[in-house]
Amino acid sequence: MNSDSKLEDLPVASAQGGLPMPSRLALRGITKQYPGCLANDRVDLDIKPGQIHALLGENGAGKSTLMKIIYGLVKPDRGQLYWRGNPMQIADPSHARSLGIGMVFQHFSLFETLSVTENIALALGTPAREMKTLSRKIADVSRKYGMTLNPERLVHTLSIGERQRVEIVRCLVQDIKLLILDEPTSVLTPQEVDTLFVTLRQLAEEGCSILFISHKLNEVQALCDGATVLRGGRVSGSCNPQAETPSSMARMMVGDDTPIATEYVKVEGGAPFLTIHGLNKSTHDPFGTHLKNLQLQVRSGEIVGVAGVAGNGQEELLAALSGEEPVREGDCIRLGDQAIGHLPPDQRRRLGVAFVPEERLGRGAVPTMSLRDNGLLTGFLQGLVQNGMVQTQKTEAFARSIIDRFKVKAGGTHSQAKSLSGGNLQKFIIGREILQNPKLLIAAHPTWGVDIGAAVAIHEALIQLRDQGAAILVVSEDIDELFQISDRICAICHGELSPLRATAHTTIEQVGRWMAGDFVEDAA
C-alpha cells in the first residue's frame, strides 16, 4: 500500500487549474486538528455526479469530522473544498442545504416531541404559514421513494427505521445534489437495509451523488461504485469496491499489523445457569417498551446473543437483569435454582453476576473519577472495603491489575475515565468485571464505537471467560458481531423475544426476520 505517499505528494495547487471532469464534490488537503488528536490529515476526496461513494474507516479514523466539514458543522484548519468545480467555504448547515447537500445523521437530529412536518420545517426554514404545503410535499416524496410516512405523527411514536426515513425525506424534499449518510444501516434490520439500498440506487440514477459512510464492507461492496478509506485521519487508499474483496478493503482500514476478526469455535455449554421465565415488566417511561412474557436460558460456558434494533426493550431487559430495575416476582429471573429477580444490583453481584452497561462514560464509569476509583465502583466486594473504610492500597492494586491484564492504554491509575479513548475505557470496564471471576456476565453492546484492535481484544476476553465456564449474555445491535461470538442467538422486538437457536443453525436472514418481529418458525 503505497497510496499514502502518492496522495500526500499531490499538491493542493493541482486542483486549481480546474478538475478534468468536474466532480460534484472534491476535497483537497482537508486538515483538522483537535486538542490531542489530528482528526483529518490532508484528506482528498472526489465524488462524481450520480456516484454512490463509500467513506470507509474504523471508529476514530476521522469519518465523522470529515462529513461534518462537508456539511458546514465544523471548519477545517486547512484545505479546500470544491463544489461542482468551484472553490467553496461552507458556512453552516443551512448554507450546505442551499447548495443541495443533505445529511442523514447516525444519531438522528430529530425532536421527539414535535411532528414529522415540524421537524422537517425546522431544518428547511419553512415559515409557519406554509406548513400545509410542506405536509403534502412530504407525503408525495415519501411515496415516490417507497418510504411511507405520516407527516402528522409525533416523532417519539415512530420506530427507529421510520425516524431514519424522516431524516432521509428531510433531505429529499429539497433539490438534493449530494446525500451524506452516516452509518445508516447500523439501526436497521437486514431486510430494511435492502429496502434502503433500493431507494439509494433510485436516487443515484436520478443524478444525486451519495456519500455512504460505513464500516461494513459487504454493504459497501453491494452498493458503492467508489470508495475512499481513512485510517488515523489520513486517506489510506481509494478503490472501486466492486473490484476489491472485503478482506483487501479491511486491510486498508486497519493497516497491516492489526489482527482482523477471527472465527471462534462454537460450543454447547453446560447446565442452564441464568433462567428467565415469564418475565413481564411494564415501564413508567412514556418513551419506554414493555417486556412481554420473556423466556430465555443461558448455560454455563456459552455465549448467548440477543439481536435487535435499538428501542425494542433491550434497555428494559438489561435493567431487569442487572437489578437496576428489579422485578416484583423474583422467580422470573433465576440464577441456578435461586430466584434473583427482586434483588438489587449489589446482592446479585455477591452471587457472581457482573454487568457491562451500554453507556461507558456515565454509568459504566464515572467520567470525572480516576481509574482507581472507577475500579472500586463495582469491585468493592473484592475486599477493597474494610470496616466501612476504603483500603487505598488494595484499590490501587486492583485498578493496576486491570490496566496490566487488559492492556488498557492510560496515563496510570490516576487518569480520569473521561480521558481514555472509547476502546481503552471499554477494555477497563470489561476487565474490571472479568477480574471478579463472574459466573454470569451480562454485556450490552460490548464493542460499539471502539476500534477494531480493541474489539478483537474484547471478543477474545469474552471467549476466554466462556471457556472458563462462565455464562455470558451479550445484547448487541451489531448482528455480525453476534454471529461471530455467540453460541446461541435470538432477537428482541417490541419487548418480545424470538426463539433461541444455535448460531450455527440459523442465518442472518432469519435473525433479521426475528428483529422485525416475525417469529414464525420456518416450515423446515
Next chain:
Amino acid sequence: MMDIELVNNVLQAAVRTGTPLLLVALGETVAEKSGVLNLGQEGMLLVGAVVGFITTLTTGSLFLGFMAALVAGVLMSMLFGVLVLKLNANQYATGLALTIFGTGLSAFVGAGYVGQPVTGLEPIAIPWLSDIPVIGNALFNQDLMVYLSFLATAALFWFFKSTRGGLIVKAVGESPDSANAIGLPVLPTRYLAVAFGGAMAGVAGGYLSLAYTPLWAENMSAGRGWIALALVVFASWRIERVMLGAYLFGLASILHLVAQGLGFSFPPNLLAMLPYVATILVLVMLSSNPARNKLYAPVSLGQPFFKST
C-alpha cells in the same frame, strides 16, 4: 355567607397579587423551554423593583420607571447568561449567585430610599367589561400592567402555538445537539430567551415597587421569584396554565383578607406561611408522577451545550 363585595375584592386582589408571579413565570417559562434554568428570578425581581422605584422617584415618570426596571432585569439576566452560555458554568449555582447578588445589590442601592412614597399605577376600569358579574371587576378593573400581562400571555400562547420562532425555542430546549446539527442558532436562541426572562422579571419587580405596594423595602419580593419557579413546574411549561396558576397562588397569598372579611383572626405570621406551604403542596401533587414531567419538561433543561467547531 360571603357577601358579593368581599368576593369582588378578593378576586380583584388575587389577580393583582398574581400579576407579578405571572410576569416572572412567563419569562422563566420561555427561558426553560429553551433549556435554561435560571434560579436567579428573586435577584432580578429585586433589582428591577429598586431600579424602577428610584427611576420613578427621581424622574416622576412611571413609564421610565418600568422601562428602567426592564433594562435592569435584562442586564442581570445577561450576567447569568454569559456565565452559563459562554462559560458553561453550572446553571443551578449561577442562578443562586444571581439571587444572592441581586438581593445584596438591591438592598445596597435602595438603602436610602426605604419608606419614600411614589404615586403608583392606578386602576382603569374598562367600560362594559368591568360590569360583568364576578369576573368583571377582577379582570377589567385593574391597572395598565395587568392588562399588559393579559396581552403578554396571549402573545406567548400564539408564539408557541403557531410561529416558527416558538418551534425553534422548543427544538433548542429539547435537543440542542440536534438543533445545532440542522443549523439552528442554539446559543443566540438561548441568550434571547434568558434576556426575555430577565426583562419580564425586571418588569415584575417594577410592578411590585410601582403598582402593587407601591414603595421600596429591602427583600420586598418575599420569595415570589422562587414561587414563580415552582409555578412553571405546576404549569407543565404551558402558557395558559401559567396564568391559571399565577391567579391561584395570588388567591392563596391573600387568604388572610378572606379570613379577616369572615371575622376570623389568625396570627399574621402563620398566615404569611400560606403561599410557601401551598407551593410545596403543589410541587408534591405535580411531581409525584415522573412520567408526566418527562412528557412535558424541556429535555435539555439545565444541561450545558458544548458546540464543537
Next chain:
Amino acid sequence: MIKMEPRQESSPWMPYVSPLLAGVLTLVTGAILFAALGQDPLFALKTVLITPISDAYGVGELFVKAGPILLCALGLSVAYRANVWNIGAEGQLLMGGLAGSALAVQFTDSEGLWLLPAVLLCGMVAGMLWAALAALLKTRFNTNEILTTIMLNYIAFNLLQYCVHGPLKDPHGFNFPESAMFADAARLPLLMEDARVHLGIILALAAAAAVWVLLGKSFLGYQIQVLGRDSRAAKMAGFKEKRLVWLVLLLSGGLAGLAGVGEVAGPIGQLVPQISPGYGYAAIIVAFLGRLHPVGVTLASILMALLFMGGEMVQIELNLPLALVGMFQGMLLFYLLACDVLILYRIRWVSPPATQTL
C-alpha cells in the same frame, strides 16, 4: 481573539487557584466600587479586612461568627457532593435555634449539667427533622429540593416570628418580642475571658474532622460522591440513592440545627426575631469557595466571618449600608464560577484565522 479550548483532563491545580483568583477579583472590584462611592479604596479595604481583627476581642468574634457558618457549610458540602441541592441551611438553622430555645426557656432556673447537651441535641434534631421534610418530599414525591428547601426557609422564618411574638415570648419582658434569658446551665461555655468566643467553634472543628473522614476515607463517602457525579453509575453499582439522599440531608440539617442552637445558647442567650444574619445562605458560598472539602470550607468560613464583620465595620466607619456584605458575597460566587471555567478549559489568545487565499 480569546478562545476556550477544552482540556483533555481537568486541571489538577485550578480548583485551588480559582477561589484565590475569585477573592482577588472581588477585592479589586470592591476597591473600584469604594472609589466610585468617593471613599479611599485602600482605607475601605483595610476597614473590611483588617480593622475587625485588630484586637483579641475581634479575633474571638471572628470565631464566634465562623462557627455557625462552618457547621452549615460542612453539611452543605456533603449534600452538594451527592448532588443534593440543599439551599435550606438557613431554615434548618432557624429551626434548631427555635427548638433549642423552646426547651431552654422551660428550665430558666435549672443548674443541671444535663441541660446544655439536651438543648444542643434538641436543636440538632429539629434541624434534622426540618431537613427530613425535604428528604421525604424528594425521595417520596420526587419534588425539586431547591424549591422545597427555599420554601421551608420562609416557613421556618415565619414560624420563628410567630413563636417569638407569641408562645415563647417572655411573659415578664414588657411585651418585647424576645424569650426569657436562658439559664447559665443552658449556655455554651466561653473559651476566653473578655471575649464571646465559645465552645461552638470547637464543636464545628470536630465536625470538620468527622466530615473529612467521611468524605476522604469511608466507603459511604465514596458512594456519596459517585451519586453526585454520576447517579446512573451509582445505580448500576447498587448504591442506594434514596438512603444516601436521606443521609446527606439529615447530616446537613443536623449540623445547621446545631449552628442555630449554638447561636441562641451561645452569644445571644435567648430567642430573638433575628438569630442569623443569613449564615445559612452565606454557607452556600462558603461550601463552593471551600471546594466542598472540609479544610477548604474551614478556611472559607473564616473569610466569610471576616466579611460579615467587615460589613459592620464599614457601616460604622464609612456610613455605608450593611447590604454591602450580600453584594460582595454574590460577587465572590460569580467570580468563582467564572474562574472555575479554567478547570475544564484552557484559555488561548489566538489571532483570527487568516482568510484563505488560493
